[in-house]
Amino acid sequence: MKVFKKKILPILLTLFTVSFLTILSLLYARGYRISLDNPKDGNSIEPKIVVKKTGILAVRSIPNSAKIYIDGKLVDITDATLSSLAPGKYQIRIQKEGFEVWEREVEVYEDLVTDITALLVLKGGGLNPLTNNGVTDFELSKNGELLAYLSKGEEKPGLWAIQLSNSPINIFQTNKKALALDSPGFTYSSAASIQWSPDDQEILVKMNDAAYLLVDLSKPPTQVPQSFSNPTQIFEKWATLxxxxxxxxxxxxxxxxxxxxxxxxxxxxxxxxxxxxxxxxxxxxxxxxxxxxxxxxxxxxxxxxxxxxxxxxxxxxxxxxxxxxxxxxxxxxxxxxxxxxxxxxxxxxxxxxxxxxxxxxxxxxxxxxxxxxxxxxxxxxxxxxxxxxxx
Structure with a gap:
């Protein structure tokens, strides 16, 4: 009997240990953490061991490699996933040299991932010329791809556009094109303002003499535009669109x-x-x-x-x-x-x-x-x- 007990006890102890560790691993994987809960009511002296659920904070910044502070303490560098956070509100600060400090209160919820994307802005961001020949008005197309502008100083005065993309843009860009060039009857470069149509197919040019010219972008820059003294019908058509x-x-x-x-x-x-x-x-x-x-x-x-x-x-x-x-x-x-x-x-x-x-x-x-x-x-x-x- 004694021999049997000596053999079975280690086996039972091993099974208990493995089971206990397995349960702990499962709890950990599901976001639970074990901590000491210090009593605050004064009725108990000994702290209690408690199992609590936690949440996750996924922190991203643009640009990345910024320092992450939680409640004033440096914890990591972006981009980072911070786990084992007790549910509650935290003061988050994201800081990178040369950029404005991003800061706000964020709440973490149990069993959930809270995502943060901090847009970091340059301190005193530089100002760089995009044109150097003079511009009287400009407007971005509705799809954000073409920047139209009026200019007298381009190689040929008129209505021009810069093709925008995800690539850097600068004064030496070559991705500009003429949309409508000045002619004896139509001096676009002297116009007061321009306005894109909702479908980006037309541009309405308001001249200084209260006349309006409608430029059709499917036609060449030397086109003869439609001329209006009252653009009400155009605006009604655009409102419908x-x-x-x-x-x-x-x-x-x-x-x-x-x-x-x-x-x-x-x-x-x-x-x-x-x-x-x-x-x-x-x-x-x-x-x-x-x-x-x-x-x-x-x-x-x-x-x-x-x-x-x-x-x-x-x-x-x-x-x-x-x-x-x-x-x-x-x-x-x-x-x-x-x-x-x-x-x-x-x-x-x-x-x-x-x-x-x-x-x-x-x-x-x-x-x-x-x-x-x-x-x-x-x-x-x-x-x-x-x-x-x-x-």
Missing amino acids: QYKNKKAIVDAIEIPETLKVLAMSDKSMWSPDGKKFWFFDDNTSTDYTYIQVYNFKEPLPVGEKVINETLKYRKDVVLPNIYWYSDSEHLILADTSSIKIINIDGFNMFELFSGNVIDSKAYPAPAGDRIIISSKFKSDAPQNLYTISIR
């Missing part, structure tokens, strides 16, 4: 019926990825105008909200022009003296440029590394296009 474009987006994703009116409104602007729109809400009983972003990503990432109150302004304040940034996660704010960028959740607003911003226009390059503006630095100098470096 714009409505169809928005309806196609709305029909392609799940949107509550109560929000479809806002989504189709003239006061809404859809993001490049077709998953969000910002809405200009001034029909409130308060003294404020609200800029709200509605997020319809499916599935909605952990921690993100459908309705985001991104900005609010007093109604007696002149609002900036608002543009989508190329990642569909940020808005660009442009007024006559500055360019700013802000996350759609209302956090991490950074000033990209302070100076003369003509017509309060600012368009992102497709790669997201630059913002394009028009400016001039002397009163007697012509205005030109410039790029603001973000990273």
Whole structure:
């Protein structure tokens, strides 16, 4: 009997140990962690061993290799996945030399992965010329691929465009083309403004004498454009086309019926990825105008909200022009003296440029590394296009 006990006890002990370790491994794999829970009520002296569920924080930055701080403590470098975090709120700071500090409170949930992507912005981003021959007006196409502008100083004056891509752009670029050249009857380069059609097939040129010229981009630069004194019919046609474009987006994703009116409104602007729109809400009983972003990503990432109150302004304040940034996660704010960028959740607003911003226009390059503006630095100098470096 004693011999039997001596043989069986080690086996049982081994089985118990293996089973215990297996259970611990399974609990660990499912996000549970063992910790000491120190009593706070004063009724118990000994700390208790407790098993708690944890969450995961996946942290990414653009550019990467930035330091990650949680509640003031350096924990890793982006891009990183931080596991074994107790559910709760944490103060996250992401820092990289030469860039603005990204910081906000983030909540971690048990059994879930919370994703963070921090857009890091250069401190004092450089300003580089994109044109040097003078520009009178410019506008980005709806698909973000062509930047049209009016110029008297190009090799042939007229309406020109720069083809944008994910490649760097600079003053020595060769990817520009003439859309409509000046002729004795049509001096585009002296026009007041330009406007793209919703389908990017036409550009309406407003002349200084209140006449309008409609440029058909399927025709050569030497074309004879349609001329109008009253563009009402064109704007009505474009409004119908714009409505169809928005309806196609709305029909392609799940949107509550109560929000479809806002989504189709003239006061809404859809993001490049077709998953969000910002809405200009001034029909409130308060003294404020609200800029709200509605997020319809499916599935909605952990921690993100459908309705985001991104900005609010007093109604007696002149609002900036608002543009989508190329990642569909940020808005660009442009007024006559500055360019700013802000996350759609209302956090991490950074000033990209302070100076003369003509017509309060600012368009992102497709790669997201630059913002394009028009400016001039002397009163007697012509205005030109410039790029603001973000990273």
